[in-house]
Amino acid sequence: MAASTELRELTVELGERSYPILIGTDLLKRTGDLFLKRGFPVKAPVLLVTDSAVEHLYASTVEESLRQAGYNVTRAVVSSGEKSKSLGVFDDLITAALEAGLDRKSTVIALGGGVVGDLAGFVAAAYMRGIRFVQIPTTILAHDSSVGGKVAVNHRLAKNIIGAFHQPEFVLYDLDTLKSLPMREVRAGYAEVIKHGLIWNEEFVNWCDERAEQLLALDSDSLGHALYEGCKVKSIVVSRDERENDLRAILNLGHTIGHALEAVAGYNELLHGEAISIGMVGSARLAEKFGYDPGIAEETERLFRKFGLPVRIPAHYATDSIMEAMMHDKKFAEGKMVFVVPKAIGEVEIRGDVPVEWVRGIVEGLKEESGK
Amino acid sequence: MAASTELRELTVELGERSYPILIGTDLLKRTGDLFLKRGFPVKAPVLLVTDSAVEHLYASTVEESLRQAGYNVTRAVVSSGEKSKSLGVFDDLITAALEAGLDRKSTVIALGGGVVGDLAGFVAAAYMRGIRFVQIPTTILAHDSSVGGKVAVNHRLAKNIIGAFHQPEFVLYDLDTLKSLPMREVRAGYAEVIKHGLIWNEEFVNWCDERAEQLLALDSDSLGHALYEGCKVKSIVVSRDERENDLRAILNLGHTIGHALEAVAGYNELLHGEAISIGMVGSARLAEKFGYDPGIAEETERLFRKFGLPVRIPAHYATDSIMEAMMHDKKFAEGKMVFVVPKAIGEVEIRGDVPVEWVRGIVEGLKEESGK
Numbered sequence: 001m002a003a004s005t006e007l008r009e010l011t012v013e014l015g016e017r018s019y020p021i022l023i024g025t026d027l028l029k030r031t032g033d034l035f036l037k038r039g040f041p042v043k044a045p046v047l048l049v050t051d052s053a054v055e056h057l058y059a060s061t062v063e064e065s066l067r068q069a070g071y072n073v074t075r076a077v078v079s080s081g082e083k084s085k086s087l088g089v090f091d092d093l094i095t096a097a098l099e100a101g102l103d104r105k106s107t108v109i110a111l112g113g114g115v116v117g118d119l120a121g122f123v124a125a126a127y128m129r130g131i132r133f134v135q136i137p138t139t140i141l142a143h144d145s146s147v148g149g150k151v152a153v154n155h156r157l158a159k160n161i162i163g164a165f166h167q168p169e170f171v172l173y174d175l176d177t178l179k180s181l182p183m184r185e186v187r188a189g190y191a192e193v194i195k196h197g198l199i200w201n202e203e204f205v206n207w208c209d210e211r212a213e214q215l216l217a218l219d220s221d222s223l224g225h226a227l228y229e230g231c232k233v234k235s236i237v238v239s240r241d242e243r244e245n246d247l248r249a250i251l252n253l254g255h256t257i258g259h260a261l262e263a264v265a266g267y268n269e270l271l272h273g274e275a276i277s278i279g280m281v282g283s284a285r286l287a288e289k290f291g292y293d294p295g296i297a298e299e300t301e302r303l304f305r306k307f308g309l310p311v312r313i314p315a316h317y318a319t320d321s322i323m324e325a326m327m328h329d330k331k332f333a334e335g336k337m338v339f340v341v342p343k344a345i346g347e348v349e350i351r352g353d354v355p356v357e358w359v360r361g362i363v364e365g366l367k368e369e370s371g372k
Numbered sequence: 373m374a375a376s377t378e379l380r381e382l383t384v385e386l387g388e389r390s391y392p393i394l395i396g397t398d399l400l401k402r403t404g405d406l407f408l409k410r411g412f413p414v415k416a417p418v419l420l421v422t423d424s425a426v427e428h429l430y431a432s433t434v435e436e437s438l439r440q441a442g443y444n445v446t447r448a449v450v451s452s453g454e455k456s457k458s459l460g461v462f463d464d465l466i467t468a469a470l471e472a473g474l475d476r477k478s479t480v481i482a483l484g485g486g487v488v489g490d491l492a493g494f495v496a497a498a499y500m501r502g503i504r505f506v507q508i509p510t511t512i513l514a515h516d517s518s519v520g521g522k523v524a525v526n527h528r529l530a531k532n533i534i535g536a537f538h539q540p541e542f543v544l545y546d547l548d549t550l551k552s553l554p555m556r557e558v559r560a561g562y563a564e565v566i567k568h569g570l571i572w573n574e575e576f577v578n579w580c581d582e583r584a585e586q587l588l589a590l591d592s593d594s595l596g597h598a599l600y601e602g603c604k605v606k607s608i609v610v611s612r613d614e615r616e617n618d619l620r621a622i623l624n625l626g627h628t629i630g631h632a633l634e635a636v637a638g639y640n641e642l643l644h645g646e647a648i649s650i651g652m653v654g655s656a657r658l659a660e661k662f663g664y665d666p667g668i669a670e671e672t673e674r675l676f677r678k679f680g681l682p683v684r685i686p687a688h689y690a691t692d693s694i695m696e697a698m699m700h701d702k703k704f705a706e707g708k709m710v711f712v713v714p715k716a717i718g719e720v721e722i723r724g725d726v727p728v729e730w731v732r733g734i735v736e737g738l739k740e741e742s743g744k
Contacts, residue, residue: 091459091527098529126498129524129535129616150501155463157470163501164536243502 006220008228012147013239017167021146021235023227025220027174028061028136032069035107038169040132044105046073047097049120053080054112054138058177062111062136074100078119082262082272085119085154087162093123107132107169113139113185114272118160121151125166133168138177140189141273143227144196146171148238148248158325159259165243173227175220183216187308188273190215193226194303195280196233199250202346204229205303212306250348253340254279257363260325264317270310277309278366284342285362286354292343299345315368322363323356378592380600384519385611389539393518393603395596399546400433400508404441407479410541412504416477418445419469421492425452426484426510430549434483434508446472450491454634454644457491457525459534465495479504479541485511485557486644490532493523497538505540510549512561513645515599516568518543520610520620530697531631537615545599547592555588559680560645562587565598566675567652568605571622574718576601577675584678622720625712626651629735632697636689642682649681650738656714657734658726664715671717687740694735695728 007024022034036042046066050059055077066073076096078084097108108131110120117135124133135146152163181189190208197205207229208215214222234251241247258279262270281304284297301311313322326337337354379396394406408414418438422431427449438445448468450456469480480503482492489507496505507518524535553561562580569577579601580587586594606623613619630651634642653676656669673683685694698709709726 087459087463094527094534095529098527098533126534126536128533129522129537152501155466155470157467161470161500162466162498164498165501 006224008224010228010231010235012167012235014149014167014242017149019168019170021171021173021231023173023175023224023231025175027172028058028177029065031062031109031136031172032065032067032071034170034172035066035071035134036069040071040107040169041105042070044103044107045101046071046107046109047093047100047102047123048073048075048109048111049078049093049116049123050075050111051078051080051084051113051116054116057180058111058136058138062109078116080115082115082154085115085152087153087155089119090122090126090153093120094127097123097127102127102131104128104131107134109134109136111136111138112142113137114142114145117142117145118150118152118163121149121166121168122153122163125151125164130166133166135168135171136177137171137173139181139185140178140223140227141185141192141271143173143189143230144192144234146173147231147234148251149242159263175223175227178223179218181218185271185273186216186218188271188277190226190307191273191277191280191304191309193230194307195251195253195276196230198280198300198342198345199253199340199348200233200237200346201229202344204233205345209303209306216307249338249350250340253342253348254281254283256326256337256339257282257322257359260322261313261317263325264321265314269314274310277304278311278313280304280342281311282362282366283340285365286339286351286358287341287343289358289362290341290351292341293345296342296344300342311366312368313363313366317367319360319363319367323360326359378596380596382600382603382607384539384603384607386521386539386614389521391540391542393543393545393607395545395547395599395603397547397592399544400430400549401437403434403481403508403544404437404439404443406542406544407438407443408441412443412479412541413477414442416475416479417473418443418479418481419465419472419474419495420445420447420481420483421450421465421488421495422447422483423450423452423456423485423488426488429552430483430508430510434481450488452487454487454526457487459525459527461491462494462498462525465492466499469495469499474499474503476500476503479506481506481508483508483510484514485509486514486517489514489517490522490524490535493521493538493540494525494535497523497536502538505538507540507543508549509543509545511553511557512550512595512599513557513564513643515545515561515602516564516606518545519603519606520623521614531635547595547599550595551590553590557643557645558588558590560643560649562598562679563645563649563652563676563681565602566679567623567625567648568602570652570672570714570717571625571712571720572605572609572718573601574716576605577717581675581678588679621710621722622712625714625720626653626655628698628709628711629654629694629731632694633685633689635697636693637686641686646682649676650683650685652676652714653683654734654738655711657737658711658723658730659713659715661730661734662713662723664713665717668714668716672714683738684740685735685738689739691732691735691739695732698731
């Protein structure tokens with residue numbers, strides 16, 4: 001790995017399921033070599049899952065690299081967007097895997113953003129009860145889903161409700177692929193990067209604040225560092241709690257409200273990063289209700305605004321629908337509302353005693369027309 | 373557990389995922405007590421999955437027991453038969469789980485045979501990425517699927533191709549529930565019991581041979597012993613190899629041909645036990661081709677005939693279709709045919725070098741019209 005000077009490598013420590021995340025430039029063409037180095041059997045067919053937005057940009061580079069290394073690879077393309085994270089598309093991919101002759105030694109590659117990662121990951125988790133999985137994320141947001149092994153599809157009543165824990169063999173983060181991202185997705189991606197700072201690392205939050213301009217301009221070195229630090233926080237948390245018994249839940253900062261907003265929006269209007277940006281402002285307001293750091297809501301809001309992210313709930317989202325969507329969310333256990341609450345920048349707490357009325361009040365206060 | 377004199381208890385040893393199998397009479401009404409004893413939270417809703425054949429016989433006894441212990445239980449009924457092991461029915465059950473308000477501390481109970489166990493088990497494995505699972509088998513055949521945590525649904529191109537490893541919290545085997553089984557299913561169930569003897573325990577095979585009459589008459593003590601011994605063999609194998617890396621594959625004796633026959637039959641004509649009975653005779657013939665024990669095919673056939681099980685492939689099943697179905701089976705890896713071959717009664721070997729022509733020859737030789 002000495003050839004590329006900018007290559008960053010991080011290991012997600014999970015005992016015998018540990019795996020590396022490689023972050024650098026010009027990496028796609030090294031896919032085949034990495035497969036060989038890590039002992040993936042050449043005879044076992046590979047399924048490359050990608051989406052209609054990413055396919056024409058990068059699929060052939062990955063395939064060529066694999067073919068040169070001797071692998072038999074079949075491409076499966078799903079429609080771009082959250083709607084592909086369904087049981088129906090999952091079924092289509094299982095069919096594709098069977099038709100491509102995938103066996104127990106085969107690999108499923110996810111080439112794309114979080115949707116492709118979650119979907120292809122669940123295919124890898126369930127096909128023959130689990131085969132190899134490799135992630136090649138092409139969005140900033142996917143830095144989050146590429147660590148920790150959470151894979152899933154949605155159900156019409158709730159997001160990510162059908163899934164598994166299935167760790168990848170490795171993650172290949174080619175920074176070049178991020179240059180093609182629409183600006184809106186770049187901003188949304190940073191919401192999750194900043195979240196990792198907010199829950200664990202104040203210094204990194206300050207660094208993001210100072211580097212906002214370079215980050216939004218996708219300067220390779222700043223971006224590489226941000227992804228490395230974001231992955232590192234997540235990796236530390238996941239290593240200590242793989243199955244979300246306790247600690248791992250802190251990663252859900254902003255997600256209870258965020259998921260509800262996405263559900264109400266029909267998985268289309270709001271990007272995930274936008275939804276949790278609003279959700280994190282909500283969590284910070286909750287923190288103030290609990291009497292923690294009194295300036296934290298304003299500070300959180302300022303930071304997200306700096307990255308061009310939304311901090312208010314669109315006016316036409318009905319409060320009742322948002323509240324109802326939360327009741328179906330995983331964070332709702334045994335009749336009480338559970339929230340991750342930021343005690344200070346870089347530190348969170350899980351509160352299982354959040355009154356429903358507080359949440360309703362905060363949701364209403366975040367509505368666009370009601371201002372701050 | 374001293375109250376019932378006939379209670380047999382076996383622990384499946386899987387480290388922190390170890391669980392007990394309780395085999396005895398009059399156990400259904402103790403479900404609620406067992407939930408309390410094992411610390412299942414009373415506030416977390418329970419989903420009882422059963423099928424249209426079993427529902428009216430036992431569902432209310434189990435529910436009453438749970439309600440008396442303070443649990444909130446919702447019943448979900450699927451159609452009886454292998455067709456329910458589909459992604460569509462799985463989706464319906466996820467909907468039922470969401471509507472019943474199941475959370476991460478909830479439990480899915482499978483009350484029924486192998487189909488219900490596999491299906492409800494996959495729901496428990498995938499719902500919120502895995503919640504508690506309890507099995508209450510009501511068939512002899514289910515003694516097999518209740519040990520080892522293999523759960524799955526079928527795909528139109530292959531059986532059990534979509535699944536997971538998800539261990540139950542406990543298995544409750546109430547022998548009384550087996551009295552209502554149709555005779556054909558009793559016979560089919562013994563195919564899997566005898567299989568466990570054939571791969572591991574010659575003495576137990578001889579015991580089955582001697583006790584055939586009592587076993588077919590469902591004498592409680594003989595049945596309890598047979599289930600205990602069958603579960604024990606499987607439990608030993610699974611404990612040593614939970615994820616089917618190697619040893620666990622021996623449990624597939626008779627299953628490569630068996631699954632192909634079931635696929636060709638459209639999951640309806642042949643019971644699983646009947647299909648593997650024929651498959652095991654095929655494997656024994658394969659053993660003879662390899663030069664092992666020359667009398668083993670005839671001996672295997674005699675034993676299965678004694679239990680009233682089929683040992684020939686129905687004449688109208690096309691050899692080509694059977695061969696093709698095998699190519700989609702999990703036991704086909706990297707272009708070679710893999711078979712579990714009985715070297716002697718009570719001992720098997722995994723052969724990865726089985727020529728396709730041998731298999732074709734054996735399939736043709738097993739056709740009804742060609743006799744022995």
